Amino acid sequence: MKALIIVDVQNDFLPGGSLEVSRGDEIIPIINHIQKDYNLVVATQDWHPENHKSFASQHPDKLPFEQIDLDGLAQILWPDHCIQGSYGAEFADELNTDRIEAIFRKGMEERIDSYSGFFDNGKRKDTGLSGYLKARGVTEVHVCGLAADFCVYFTALDALTEGFKTSIISKATKAIDKGAFIEKKNNFIQNGGLLT
Numbered sequence: 001m002k003a004l005i006i007v008d009v010q011n012d013f014l015p016g017g018s019l020e021v022s023r024g025d026e027i028i029p030i031i032n033h034i035q036k037d038y039n040l041v042v043a044t045q046d047w048h049p050e051n052h053k054s055f056a057s058q059h060p061d062k063l064p065f066e067q068i069d070l071d072g073l074a075q076i077l078w079p080d081h082c083i084q085g086s087y088g089a090e091f092a093d094e095l096n097t098d099r100i101e102a103i104f105r106k107g108m109e110e111r112i113d114s115y116s117g118f119f120d121n122g123k124r125k126d127t128g129l130s131g132y133l134k135a136r137g138v139t140e141v142h143v144c145g146l147a148a149d150f151c152v153y154f155t156a157l158d159a160l161t162e163g164f165k166t167s168i169i170s171k172a173t174k175a176i177d178k179g180a181f182i183e184k185k186n187n188f189i190q191n192g193g194l195l196t
């Protein structure tokens with residue numbers, strides 16, 4: 001059985017949002033259209049407290065996109081984004097959510113960032129997504145959404161590690177940094193992932 005994982009199609013990642021992915025809005029009609037091809041559709045949602053330590057604003061001498069060490073892990077600092085309950089954290093208005101059976105939220109703990117929908121960046125916590133998919137009989141997952149080079153990539157990589165046949169749907173994702181995505185895409189393929 002095949003599931004679609006829609007990653008972080010939230011206002012802050014869309015044009016006009018605080019961490020916008022260029023032309024990110026263009027993938028929404030595609031995601032709406034392909035949902036009917038899946039037995040199961042789930043979504044992830046970046047969902048940070050306002051003092052989340054992945055925000056550059058929490059580190060007085062730092063700027064967005066600088067890197068720090070956070071509890072032993074390399075952490076890129078981002079503009080404030082996807083704050084719990086804010087408009088920026090909501091799914092895009094244009095996204096059809098009727099078929100989304102479950103939403104897995106991530107990045108809720110102040111000092112733990114999570115790009116993947118399965119585990120946080122240090123693999124200290126499991127969101128339960130893998131167990132949920134397996135309990136539903138899913139063996140294959142297709143990943144789409146934002147951003148290709150971060151949350152989509154890390155979700156897809158963890159899906160492989162969890163034993164799912166995994167594809168990234170190229171036409172239904174956009175990268176923050178296209179060059180970085182090419183490199184990550186190659187790593188994903190080398191690990192057994194597929195690009196469709």
Ligand SMILES: [Zn+2]
Nearest residue numbers: 046048082107
């Ligand atoms: Zn985030």
